[in-house]
Amino acid sequence: MCMATMVTEPAGELQFLRPEALIDLAAARHNLNCARTAAPCSRVIAVIKSNAYGHGMLRIAQALDEADAFGLSRMEEAVRLRQAGFEQRLIVLEGFFGSDELEAASHYQVELAVNGWEQLLLLEKSQLQQQVTCWLKVDTGMHRLGFPPAEAARAHRSLENCISVRPPIRLMTHLANADDLQDSATDCQMQLFLPLISQLGGEISIANSAALLGWPQTHYDWVRPGIMLYGASPLLGGTGEKHELKPVMTLSSRLIAVNQCQSGDRVGYGGGWRCPEPMPVGVVAIGYGDGYPRHAPSGTPLLVNGSRVPLIGRVSMDMVTVDLRSQPQAKVGDPVILWGRGLPVEVIAQAAGTISYELLCSVSQRVRFIEEGFG
Numbered sequence: 392m393c394m395a396t397m398v399t400e401p402a403g404e405l406q407f408l409r410p411e412a413l414i415d416l417a418a419a420r421h422n423l424n425c426a427r428t429a430a431p432c433s434r435v436i437a438v439i440k441s442n443a444y445g446h447g448m449l450r451i452a453q454a455l456d457e458a459d460a461f462g463l464s465r466m467e468e469a470v471r472l473r474q475a476g477f478e479q480r481l482i483v484l485e486g487f488f489g490s491d492e493l494e495a496a497s498h499y500q501v502e503l504a505v506n507g508w509e510q511l512l513l514l515e516k517s518q519l520q521q522q523v524t525c526w527l528k529v530d531t532g533m534h535r536l537g538f539p540p541a542e543a544a545r546a547h548r549s550l551e552n553c554i555s556v557r558p559p560i561r562l563m564t565h566l567a568n569a570d571d572l573q574d575s576a577t578d579c580q581m582q583l584f585l586p587l588i589s590q591l592g593g594e595i596s597i598a599n600s601a602a603l604l605g606w607p608q609t610h611y612d613w614v615r616p617g618i619m620l621y622g623a624s625p626l627l628g629g630t631g632e633k634h635e636l637k638p639v640m641t642l643s644s645r646l647i648a649v650n651q652c653q654s655g656d657r658v659g660y661g662g663g664w665r666c667p668e669p670m671p672v673g674v675v676a677i678g679y680g681d682g683y684p685r686h687a688p689s690g691t692p693l694l695v696n697g698s699r700v701p702l703i704g705r706v707s708m709d710m711v712t713v714d715l716r717s718q719p720q721a722k723v724g725d726p727v728i729l730w731g732r733g734l735p736v737e738v739i740a741q742a743a744g745t746i747s748y749e750l751l752c753s754v755s756q757r758v759r760f761i762e763e764g765f766g
């Protein structure tokens with residue numbers, strides 16, 4: 392006879408060591424106010440796609456419930472918000488791909504970007520219960536999604552004549568280089584879009600975070616900030632602090648070992664980092680399995696007990712190692728901040744050769760998310 396083994400749960404909630412992402416919802420609200428201050432005549436589409444840039448879509452939607460609309464990339468995200476009870480205007484910036492998504496947009500009253508003739512054809516063939524609100528997206532230079540400017544008037548007419556579409560049609564374009572205030576590409580895109588604004592009219596949306604902060608001539612009726620709502624600078628080279636933004640996510644963990652290494656000792660996989668003298672090496676419980684970038688090189692800063700120390704050696708799946716020579720008193724259990732309060736995520740992104748967006752979006756489910764600052 393086979394005896395089943397009973398696994399009993401220990402009583403009470405166990406607190407295992409696990410990296411934490413503290414999500415400061417008051418900071419998110421503060422950043423939304425910064426967006427409003429910088430674009431006082433525009434309404435705000437708060438972009439909360441991709442799980443609100445890794446922060447948790449539902450909690451951020453709740454914190455930013457005063458936004459005029461939410462911007463998403465996929466229909467699934469919009470449906471999730473509706474099913475959770477959010478009644479704000481929702482705009483799916485990538486539009487829809489198939490009649491199921493179109494029917495969902497109609498049923499849940501989700502607004503759609505219309506990015507090409509395939510989508511327009513689907514709209515024309517559809518028989519929807521309720522009309523949908525549409526944003527005609529024009530490709531003024533990104534060459535990703537949108538109608539070429541020369542075809543925009545024809546697409547606009549088709550949308551106006553489509554019984555599934557609720558008038559009036561709105562206009563949208565997306566800027567490719569607004570993060571660089573010296574780059575003339577933004578002016579070129581605006582030169583292509585301005586005649587369509589005059590010709591077609593309606594409500595207009597152009598500005599992402601970078602344009603919102605750096606290109607006031609792009610503001611018009613609706614701005615579409617994403618990254619700045621999470622506290623990171625959208626402009627090249629700076630940090631959110633410069634624009635009075637506050638970091639929403641603080642990623643932290645703890646020291647789980649402190650090793651007294653000798654001169655010449657090699658640290659981590661590949662042993663690429665050698666101790667130049669006898670020194671304490673700290674081991675922190677976080678790695679690429681948690682979303683810390685594997686490509687962060689030696690020298691990337693972390694905060695141990697609030698003071699900067701450099702990463703040394705390779706990032707592993709579950710651990711990183713740090714040079715504790717400037718923190719000889721540091722001990723097992725001490726707190727470590729990877730980015731967030733006191734250490735801008737932009738600094739880590741720059742060191743790792745990526746952008747803050749990618750780091751924030753990559754924090755894995757293994758990390759414990761904790762909210763503060765709501766209510």
Ligand SMILES: Cc1ncc(COP(=O)(O)O)c(C=O)c1O
Pocket residue numbers: 438462484565598599600601615616617618619625
């Ligand atoms: C169409 C569109 N609008 C607005 C945004 C928000 O951009 P950002 O996060 O740079 O403010 C995005 C993000 O990629 C986007 O794709």
